[in-house]
Amino acid sequence: DGGITQSPKYLFRKEGQNVTLSCEQNLNHDAMYWYRQDPGQGLRLIYYSQIVNDFQKGDIAEGYSVSREKKESFPLTVTSAQKNPTAFYLCASTDRGSSYEQYFGPGTRLTVT
């Protein structure tokens, strides 16, 4: 079955540590996205990538970094510079050639103490 996987589902880190969240898709989609969701809030765009080896900052990129070395993979690093990293992180991909529907992974809940 095609889809998006994110791992791990829950992640706990100490303040000051960088942490990388995994996102893999086997849908052959060109575009991939990272969002952050806080309780009672909508999704906010962190970074997005339309093609391999290219990515753009979203609305809240500060304190985050990404890479897109392969079409299937778009890992997100939450750096120690991110002031409030505890949140629910969602990865998504889109088939730009068709419906533009966003397919989401199950998300990673990051808690930093």
Place this chain on the structure above:
Amino acid sequence: RKEVEQDPGPFNVPEGATVAFNCTYSNSASQSFFWYRQDCRKEPKLLMSVYSSGNEDGRFTAQLNRASQYISLLIRDSKLSDSATYLCVVNIEPGGSYIPTFGRGTSLIVHP
């Protein structure tokens, strides 16, 4: 300035009721529109796309009003299983890119 606005609710309705949500957007260049459903602590899933001519899928009807810059979702004969948060998504597509903007969601609670 919020680009996509939704009433967060919650909308608390009995089973069988009809309920409607609106979502307003500020960017007149917006080109495509969607409604997503998100269950508690889960990822959003596409409910339906919103076309200029309106579209219907069973008990759900979505409409777009470009002149007034809003989209709507109507749910008829509400079921307990409709309880969720409904997110509207508005996309701009500058130069072939595809940048979605999500509303904060409207919470629906359907009770017996």
